[in-house]
Amino acid sequence: MSGLRAHPRFLRVWLGQACGAVGDQLLPVAVSLYVISRGGGVAEVSLVLGARAVALVLCLLVGGVLADRVRRSRVLLGADWFRGALLLATAVALPSLPLLVMPVVVALVAAGEALSRPAFRSMVPTLLPGDMLERGNALVSAAQRSAAVLGALAGAAVVSFVGPRAALFAAGAVFAISGLTVLRLDDTAPAALGRSVLADAAAGVRAMRERPWVLAVMSTASVHLMTGTAAALTLLPLIAHDRLGGDLAYGAVLAAMAIGALPGLALAGRWRPRAKGVASMCVLSGYALVPLSLAVPLPLPVVMACFAIGGFAVEFFFVYWLSALQRGIPGEVLGKVLALDQLGAFALLPVGYLLVGPVVGAVGTGPTLVGAAVVVAATSALCLVVPGVARFADPDTGVDEVAAAGSRG
Known part of the structure; x- marks a missing residue:
């Protein structure tokens, strides 16, 4: 500071x-x-x-x-x-x-x-x-x-x-x-930019299509938001009102997730695993605890702990993911890819919010939340099958972060 x-x-x-x-x-x-x-x-x-x-x-x-x-x-x-x-x-x-x-x-x-x-x-x-x-x-x-x-x-x-x-x-x-x-x-x-907005977007899309590992991770994050995040955030205020203690419990659970994110940022900033993708996706699977903690009656402190783990998992993943994009995407298209990454992450979230009500009406609150947790855990594991995801780098390069940083310095 x-x-x-x-x-x-x-x-x-x-x-x-x-x-x-x-x-x-x-x-x-x-x-x-x-x-x-x-x-x-x-x-x-x-x-x-x-x-x-x-x-x-x-x-x-x-x-x-x-x-x-x-x-x-x-x-x-x-x-x-x-x-x-x-x-x-x-x-x-x-x-x-x-x-x-x-x-x-x-x-x-x-x-x-x-x-x-x-x-x-x-x-x-x-x-x-x-x-x-x-x-x-x-x-x-x-x-x-x-x-x-x-x-x-x-x-x-x-x-x-x-x-x-x-x-x-x-x-x-x-x-x-x-x-x-x-x-x-x-x-x-x-x-002023020399190209149109559509041309810029197309260049970003091409860069992503040339890197299947980027598309795989982006797709996985979008599915997590559509299932785990949409289900948990929609049902949390209702569950907090019914069995966790009311409105203050709702705010406390959300605050616990944000607090849990801070050690995730700190650890990812210090630890340098060789297989950053494996570490990131395995930790990210812990986000399944967020919807799972609401599926069954648990005490408020346990729910807060599960949401804190979810916050930790997301931020731990995000630090390595953002660094991987900065290393692996050419500078002339990096901005567009980062924008498309954010757009892609949010694109399915409204669909998830709109589907929560009908799904809960059809199968019930508990099965909806358990299903969301299963999807989060399963897609995190399946993503690792795609070449390049394990190291968050093109399979034919696998550039180490320290070496890359040194070459750019």
């Missing part, structure tokens, strides 16, 4: 985006609890979460285009103040709003989130020198994980003790503060 103090512009933007991240995490928790308090069930909660996922998928590419064509500070300012104004207006009008308006509000806020993500990530290299990027990105990741904890706890606590309107006012306020941090920020507009 000491070296970053010499770069106040970065810290200023980082602080604002950390505030906005709290709002992003607070809102879906608060709205889900509000929907349940109004008599909503699985279908209504699925609609709220699905609306957020759909908006992220649809707007991420737009956000990437804007980040490459418009001053990024203006993108961040517009996205933050749009979300702040929308939530403050929603809070004022909440008592008279129909319940079906809430998924629309969540979707619009998620659209602002999708616009700001690529703008902020592409702004970091313009705010820090090259030798400080690792420290800066680590601080960004730590802020995001902390925001997940604070947002989940704050959403549940404010709704429980004060009410949903107060939660919406709080979320609107943090977005307003976030926008202030980039007001009058002196940044330059990025250079």
